[in-house]
Amino acid sequence: MKKVITFGTFDVLHIGHINILERARALGDSLVVGISSDQLNFKKKNRLPIYNEADRKKLISSLRFVDSVFLEESLELKREYISKYKADILVMGNDWEGKFDEFNDICQVVYLPRTPSISTTEIIEIVKSK
């Protein structure tokens, strides 16, 4: 039984999010997703997500290839989360290529290619310009 873990904000859910979660799950037997809390997002990006953390958690946990979700409260706790959820594989999009190699001592670290031509930021810009 291989457990996969991944992290992200997953704001304004789109096909890029679905594709990475589906491919992450296919690498193992179960998938746990750490969802950036609203506070963490504010710290990272200086703005709150469009969808709040409760709604983002509900959306992601409704997907059939997601087994469980939790709130990621701090970027510095990745090692603790990987251990706590006993993950065998950490999956991240390749926008993070190389950034999490330090966890190779406790799990396999896999970077998957991002889905081209879509992002939350781009969707927000398109909607704003309408």
Ligand code: C2G
């Ligand atoms: N993603 C993707 N293709 C896209 C857009 C996003 O594969 N077109 C992937 C990202 O690579 C990431 C996941 O979807 O693995 C979630 O993306 P974001 O919500 O943008 O996550 P991010 O803010 O990068 O948070 O601890 C790390 C952070 O929490 C990651």
